[in-house]
Amino acid sequence: MRDDVLPAAVRERVLALAAENQLPAYLYDLPALREQAGQIRDALADAGVQFLYAAKANPDPVLLRVLAPLTDGIEVASGGELEHVMDTVPGARVAFGGPGKTDRELITAISRGVWRLHVESLRELNRVIALAGARPVEVLLRANLPFGVTGAALSMSGPFGMDEETLAVAARTARDAAAAGSGVRVRGLHVHLASGLDAEQKLTLDKRVLAWALWWLRDKVPGLTAPEINLGGGMSVDYADPDDRFDWLRYAKGLGEVAPEGVVLRVEPGRAVSVHSGYYVSDVLDLKYTRGQAYAITRGGTHHLRTPATKGHSQPVLALPGPQRSGEPLNDDNLTVVGQLCTPKDQLAAGVGVRDLRVGDLLVFRMAGAYAWNISHHDFLMHPHPAFAYVGG
Numbered sequence: 001m002r003d004d005v006l007p008a009a010v011r012e013r014v015l016a017l018a019a020e021n022q023l024p025a026y027l028y029d030l031p032a033l034r035e036q037a038g039q040i041r042d043a044l045a046d047a048g049v050q051f052l053y054a055a056k057a058n059p060d061p062v063l064l065r066v067l068a069p070l071t072d073g074i075e076v077a078s079g080g081e082l083e084h085v086m087d088t089v090p091g092a093r094v095a096f097g098g099p100g101k102t103d104r105e106l107i108t109a110i111s112r113g114v115w116r117l118h119v120e121s122l123r124e125l126n127r128v129i130a131l132a133g134a135r136p137v138e139v140l141l142r143a144n145l146p147f148g149v150t151g152a153a154l155s156m157s158g159p160f161g162m163d164e165e166t167l168a169v170a171a172r173t174a175r176d177a178a179a180a181g182s183g184v185r186v187r188g189l190h191v192h193l194a195s196g197l198d199a200e201q202k203l204t205l206d207k208r209v210l211a212w213a214l215w216w217l218r219d220k221v222p223g224l225t226a227p228e229i230n231l232g233g234g235m236s237v238d239y240a241d242p243d244d245r246f247d248w249l250r251y252a253k254g255l256g257e258v259a260p261e262g263v264v265l266r267v268e269p270g271r272a273v274s275v276h277s278g279y280y281v282s283d284v285l286d287l288k289y290t291r292g293q294a295y296a297i298t299r300g301g302t303h304h305l306r307t308p309a310t311k312g313h314s315q316p317v318l319a320l321p322g323p324q325r326s327g328e329p330l331n332d333d334n335l336t337v338v339g340q341l342c343t344p345k346d347q348l349a350a351g352v353g354v355r356d357l358r359v360g361d362l363l364v365f366r367m368a369g370a371y372a373w374n375i376s377h378h379d380f381l382m383h384p385h386p387a388f389a390y391v392g393g
């Protein structure tokens with residue numbers, strides 16, 4: 001639990017939140033977010049690859065306003081996200097994907113001028129054609145490819161996208177519809193096969209996808225100018241080692257080496273963009289041993305930060321002396337940190353080493369900037385929601 005890794009401004013704000021009784025709180029480091037997104041953008045832009053941010057990782061409006069000018073657009077996965085992003089960052093390009101889109105979502109997307117629509121099935125394509133009429137809709141067909149992915153934290157096999165035969169029918173359907181006056185146009189392919197890949201793994205997969213996609217587009221959508229291939233997200237982060245970051249330079253350079261002239265390549269990462277700039281901050285309510293195990297019970301829990309329970313990891317955490325610390329110090333190399341919920345699944349961290357930890361001390365959970373608050377079961381047990389605070393403007 002070293003605390004010297006916290007940026008000074010974050011540390012200062014954590015102490016201020018504690019002094020103002022504002023815990024638990026989410027705290028976002030906006031300069032860090034800006035720096036991370038800027039590095040990703042620069043690496044990708046040098047290789048001619050477009051960069052969308054996947055809003056599902058964290059749709060916080062303040063973060064979206066930081067990210068919109070640093071990206072080529074925002075990827076959304078529901079009508080709710082679509083309207084939220086369009087209202088929060090007007091003018092940003094929005095790409096809309098996800099299975100099971102309703103008519104209402106499609107009508108909203110079309111009437112609000114969605115930039116790209118990622119179509120997941122032949123039935124969905126036919127519905128888009130029927131709902132769009134002559135209105136222009138630029139479509140990427142989502143491909144479900146049988147490529148084994150080694151090292152993935154999550155393989156996106158299942159109901160996502162279409163296999164090769166259905167894709168061929170979809171390309172023909174769109175061509176026939178366009179000839180009959182439809183505004184729907186296939187601009188390319190969308191592929192997101194796995195999450196949690198490091199730069200080498202992602203590059204290996206993407207080169208395979210690219211080779212197949214280039215052949216497929218030439219064969220099935222002949223004459224398409226500036227074909228687009230969206231290679232999805234899924235770039236890894238390491239909760240066991242927060243400083244181990246995805247190697248964007250290596251990845252972008254590798255893609256750049258195989259990207260042919262005239263083809264638009266695009267990626268849509270979420271987690272690797274925002275995870276490091278978010279902290280979940282709480283304080284220790286109780287310390288105890290039971291059956292030989294040391295526990296810290298913290299204000300809050302997995303109803304605010306569900307990520308460790310969902311992914312089965314220990315959330316990286318560090319401790320700071322709190323302004324109102326009290327009681328006996330705890331020293332232990334195997335502390336389990338839990339929340340206030342009456343379930344053993346309410347565990348935030350395990351195997352944590354602590355020295356001189358006391359009730360009232362502050363716990364700062366790192367890597368809480370993605371798939372954290374927005375995937376959590378906020379209202380279970382009706383505990384108060386956390387505060388939201390931001391460092392930097």
Ligand SMILES: Cc1ncc(COP(=O)(O)O)c(C=O)c1O
Binds near residue numbers: 097195
């Ligand atoms: C289609 C699609 N694109 C992008 C992402 C973002 O993935 P990540 O946050 O792992 O980069 C996801 C995540 O599930 C996804 O399903």
